[in-house]
Amino acid sequence: MNNVLAVDIGGTHFRTGLFDEQGRRLLVLEGDTDRVAGRDWMLNQLAARCRELMAQTDAPVKACGLSFGGPVDFRSQSVTSVHSAGWKGFELGKWMQESLGIPCRLDNDANAGALGEYHYGAGRGAKSMVYITISTGIGSGIVYDGKLLRGKDYMAGELGHIPVSDSGARCSCGGRGCLESFSSGGAIESRARDWAERRPERVARMVELSGGGEITAKGLMQAAAEGDVAATHILRETTRWLARGLLMVIRILNPDVIVLGGGVAQSGVILLDSLHTFLDELASPTITYSTEIVTATLGNYSPLYGAAAMGLDISRD
């Protein structure tokens, strides 16, 4: 029996896990990301925890998969750029490989999350699956016949930056009308700020559910689930655009299943119901489809499981 390591580096949490050959989680260590402490602090944390996990098992640990919560250049196995200092251009795959002495593979969290859901979550048994993670931004990974569809420049699945609107809102990527600027957690929170300024009397419940400060996407989704009018309005505006994005994916790929992950998708049925309302409105009576739309079953752990799948993949090479 061989084991593998899995690492998931996110902006707020990081996780390291030991998995067996069937992708079963044997042990997971979690920590809070200290953004101020920087890159070297994080690297030391990761290496120490990975060694701790390796020491917990008598079975050989063959490889390690790494999920990074930001843009990654898969070919050079390096971090492309992040807002936190010190990461840009860093060859994280190589560093881990040298640090742990086992083969490592690095990918971004959207691709890792896609692999996690495909092998162990909501995408099991599918031939084709599109995983869309909706948190601060929107990312996605496409699995076709068991393999990630990467594209010529390794830029396939950039769903956050498909143009959904011709109204021309400027996105953080510099493009215009991107899905991310309409339907991400960041977009939800931006709409909530507008409401808080213009109609402060309408946002009380959202503020309360967000812990009393700035309205969070999570607090807003909870308020919408309770039937709060303003929250429902913002949710509908968000899902109206997301439905257009999903329909584009369906028309182009017609996958077996679309799996929605990330923090916003954890609101579950309230999101799915609203999406289906708008998808029904956009439907064509002649061009039908049976692509299923579901939420991720691994929750916050989709990328970690995906990192395990990546580790298992290289351990078989």
Next chain:
Amino acid sequence: MNNVLAVDIGGTHFRTGLFDEQGRRLLVLEGDTDRVAGRDWMLNQLAARCRELMAQTDAPVKACGLSFGGPVDFRSQSVTSVHSAGWKGFELGKWMQESLGIPCRLDNDANAGALGEYHYGAGRGAKSMVYITISTGIGSGIVYDGKLLRGKDYMAGELGHIPVSDSGARCSCGGRGCLESFSSGGAIESRARDWAERRPERVARMVELSGGGEITAKGLMQAAAEGDVAATHILRETTRWLARGLLMVIRILNPDVIVLGGGVAQSGVILLDSLHTFLDELASPTITYSTEIVTATLGNYSPLYGAAAMGLDISRD
């Protein structure tokens, strides 16, 4: 040396061809489609010409590929529906197989055109290719790793019906804001009719180049190539939306190459130049791509060559 037959059934022309094992065209017979004469007339024409081609060669003819210019149910090898009477539900694949006594395979002309360009045209050597045919409507076929990407309901590549606009124009499919209702040959001709009504003094050259009657997409593209102001305006409106559709494909699939086929694409450089202008406007400085956009090299023959590729594929089974 084995040969195969290829058949391309279109709304205005039909073609039957004899191809060798390398996909080289040995002999092609062309005819005009007589829509009034109906289905049985067409079937008799096809069978007779196929037999004529089979009689021209001493090499065994192993299989036949069929491209149909309208919706096809690939699973049942039947025609789904067309505007001409008698075709709906007709098991064309089976009929040809029984008529010719060799294995046959039927697909729609977008998928056939994609295979043609992938194996023998502008997509040669690509790993991933999206073929988009722009004539009266817009169809497409996606080839990934040498195989058509079909989707769960065999509805992948329905590019004509991706929602590009939130302005809500109703499409012939019953949906709203579809690419086809903005960027097809039909959309071009509809815009030209508007101009002819509102500004008859501006459309003289387009009418002339269209043969004196209704303005055709072909006549309009020729006028635009000459610098005609109204034609250029309509071309720009058409390509502005098409660029949005192409960017969606690029963001989702990031293919090696997008091949534009069909009558409208035969205008070549005037279409590509205009497309690139709008793609540059939509570009993100951070999310770049090197997907090439080219016109089909097999022109009207893309689907026939693709039918040959389908025939060769089954002859190897």
